[in-house]
């Protein structure tokens with residue numbers, strides 16, 4: 402197999418049982434019906450916020466909710482400049498709502514992933530077949546998702562290889578009494594994944610600025626870390642292993658139109674992604690529609706593509722009902738480098754497309 406950069410989006414996580422972005426709100430609010438537990442309390446806080454700010458009645462149908470992009474963008478635009486969003490929500494409150502929304506999303510993604518794994522849906526099996534066939538030594542992954550379904554499947558199918566998110570993002574495990582431990586990779590063979598928008602299994606120290614990553618299947622512990630104990634009653638309170646006093650936190654470039662990408666922990670990912678795009682002969686896009694909000698990533702793709710002496714061979718595996726628009730997005734960015742039926746496939750992961758992209 403030639404060296405290949407796999408650039409993956411939400412469509413790939415969908416194979417692992419995760420909802421598409423259009424279904425996120427409904428899935429997040431599914432916890433309204435829970436009898437107990439932190440998710441129920443989180444959704445209550447979110448319902449109150451949407452009621453206060455967007456004038457929706459409480460327990461309104463998810464289809465009436467504002468877009469998550471709008472919620473995150475409004476919070477960021479106000480809180481990041483030190484402003485209120487209405488009299489009730491000061492920057493501290495807004496950041497709390499943001500954390501709760503992220504924590505609830507992580508829990509929802511985890512639940513959906515576990516459900517698909519246990520049920521072994523047909524899509525799940527397709528995803529496994531693709532990942533099994535990969536030569537991980539030649540594969541380089543660039544993900545715009547912040548869920549860890551890809552990493553969980555990769556480490557499941559290739560148990561003798563260790564995940565690597567690139568230099569400066571250190572593998573760690575959860576220790577006792579709120580401590581974390583740095584761990585050594587178990588295997589020399591690496592599965593290289595760059596995450597352009599951060600990851601739900603990463604925690605960040607605001608003091609020393611180190612980034613730590615935890616096993617992809619332990620995202621619930623990260624979710625518990627994001628929301629403080631006094632807010633919801635489920636926090637674990639993990640501290641940096643360099644700076645004992647400092648609680649670790651998370652940073653993710655969420656569904657906001659203002660993705661805060663100039664953050665140190667993202668810079669490293671973007672640099673390794675650029676190296677991968679330069680060095681790989683083939684760029685394979687899977688389940689990624691090139692949305693307008695990702696303009697900075699699209700600019701990176703275009704910049705690297707133009708700077709190469711030979712252009713990359715581009716293959717696109719698309720699917721779903723929106724593939725016509727996705728094709729237009731790819732044709733708009735890459736012109737003749739992408740051709741419908743020849744290098745652009747609308748049928749998703751099938752025997753044919755899996756063979757094409759793994760050999």
Ligand SMILES: [Zn+2]
Nearest residue numbers: 606609641644
């Ligand atoms: Zn630190």
